[in-house]
Amino acid sequence: MAVIKVGIADLNVAAYPDTITTLGLGSCVGVTLYDSTTKIAGLAHVMLPSTELSKTAVVNKAKFADSALPELVDRMLKKGAVARRIKAKMAGGAQMFQFKDSTGQKSIGDRNIEACKMALRKLGIPLVAEDVGGNYGRTIELFTETGMLEVRAISKDIKHI
Amino acid sequence: MGDLIKDMAAFHLDVLKEISNIGSGHAATALSQMLGKRVDMQVSRVMPMPFDEITEYVGGAENLITSVFLRFEGDITGNMFFIVDKEDAESLVQDLAGIQVEGDFCEMSLSVLQEVGNILSGSYLTALADFTAMEMKPTVPSLAIDMAGALLSYGLTEIGKSSDYAIMIDAEIQAEGMGHVRKDGKKGKTGHFFLLPDPESFEKVFLALGVHQYGGH
Numbered sequence: 001m002a003v004i005k006v007g008i009a010d011l012n013v014a015a016y017p018d019t020i021t022t023l024g025l026g027s028c029v030g031v032t033l034y035d036s037t038t039k040i041a042g043l044a045h046v047m048l049p050s051t052e053l054s055k056t057a058v059v060n061k062a063k064f065a066d067s068a069l070p071e072l073v074d075r076m077l078k079k080g081a082v083a084r085r086i087k088a089k090m091a092g093g094a095q096m097f098q099f100k101d102s103t104g105q106k107s108i109g110d111r112n113i114e115a116c117k118m119a120l121r122k123l124g125i126p127l128v129a130e131d132v133g134g135n136y137g138r139t140i141e142l143f144t145e146t147g148m149l150e151v152r153a154i155s156k157d158i159k160h161i
Numbered sequence: 162m163g164d165l166i167k168d169m170a171a172f173h174l175d176v177l178k179e180i181s182n183i184g185s186g187h188a189a190t191a192l193s194q195m196l197g198k199r200v201d202m203q204v205s206r207v208m209p210m211p212f213d214e215i216t217e218y219v220g221g222a223e224n225l226i227t228s229v230f231l232r233f234e235g236d237i238t239g240n241m242f243f244i245v246d247k248e249d250a251e252s253l254v255q256d257l258a259g260i261q262v263e264g265d266f267c268e269m270s271l272s273v274l275q276e277v278g279n280i281l282s283g284s285y286l287t288a289l290a291d292f293t294a295m296e297m298k299p300t301v302p303s304l305a306i307d308m309a310g311a312l313l314s315y316g317l318t319e320i321g322k323s324s325d326y327a328i329m330i331d332a333e334i335q336a337e338g339m340g341h342v343r344k345d346g347k348k349g350k351t352g353h354f355f356l357l358p359d360p361e362s363f364e365k366v367f368l369a370l371g372v373h374q375y376g377g378h
Contacts, residue, residue, distance in 0.1 A: 024222030024310020137311025
């Protein structure tokens with residue numbers, strides 16, 4: 001059994017018995033996808049909401065919500081997952097620093113959460129659980145046997161969603 | 162097309178190192194005055210790094226750090242972090258305010274840390290602005306204590322629009338003796354300043370210092 005690590009602005013897939021994890025999500029959102037029959041899972045560590053924000057010609061798909069999720073689904077299908085069985089869970093999208101002079105603009109965390117939900121809707125993937133927002137960092141690990149997502153934060157109880 | 166950040170010329174990296182030394186020199190003096198102790202500064206390290214290596218560099222994405230974050234606007238724009246690990250932050254609070262921290266920081270110790278971060282990052286940025294003759298207006302700094310990955314990645318989002326790399330401009334200052342011996346064997350309190358200019362700002366800095374011709378980019 002291996003623990004597959006996904007970095008910042010990165011994505012990967014895993015199959016039972018391996019687990020898949022990403023560490024230290026702040027304003028970034030970790031989206032996990034899971035097909036319970038094949039026990040194939042995917043995880044994307046999304047940093048920004050939309051490829052429209054990209055200033056480069058070549059885009060790292062894993063970095064943006066709107067490009068990361070279709071790419072992740074593709075990778076899972078290639079591994080043998082079936083699209084209509086895929087369900088999503090997500091965590092992250094916190095606001096790590098509080099600013100007194102905030103202009104009322106939505107935080108990058110909130111925008112990431114919204115963009116991930118929008119991308120899932122477009123793909124027709126149901127979001128079955130989430131642990132998002134707040135002002136603290138999270139580490140997540142998806143267990144491929146059950147599709148259970150473990151969310152860990154500093155000085156908080158471990159959550160299973 | 163190459164990645165401007167990843168492929169920055171060695172000459173330009175040296176220029177950034179010098180700028181960082183000037184900033185951290187001033188911050189070290191400010192800390193020394195506050196503590197009434199000697200504060201040493203290490204020669205700055207400047208290197209292009211992929212985002213994940215940056216969190217490894219500060220002890221891993223889950224490492225608990227204390228960080229003051231601010232953004233600066235003006236002629237050049239970017240983000241700045243002042244980072245100390247939990248033990249060093251406790252020791253700073255003890256030395257500056259006589260507060261013994263057990264477990265979580267109390268309100269008072271948080272405001273001490275916030276204030277230290279404000280003063281030090283302010284003196285770093287003022288020195289930089291003076292040296293480059295460019296305006297750099299800091300926003301009100303904000304303090305947070307959490308996982309390194311969660312805190313640092315916030316400061317990388319702007320850079321993330323242009324690159325998967327950031328130029329890590331790291332200045333380390335270390336207060337004399339009295340502190341604990343750290344896990345890495347070093348003695349005393351160590352603080353890091355990470356300067357993360359927005360990608361568009363590098364050219365402006367080099368232009369202001371008259372070094373934009375070098376390096377072939």
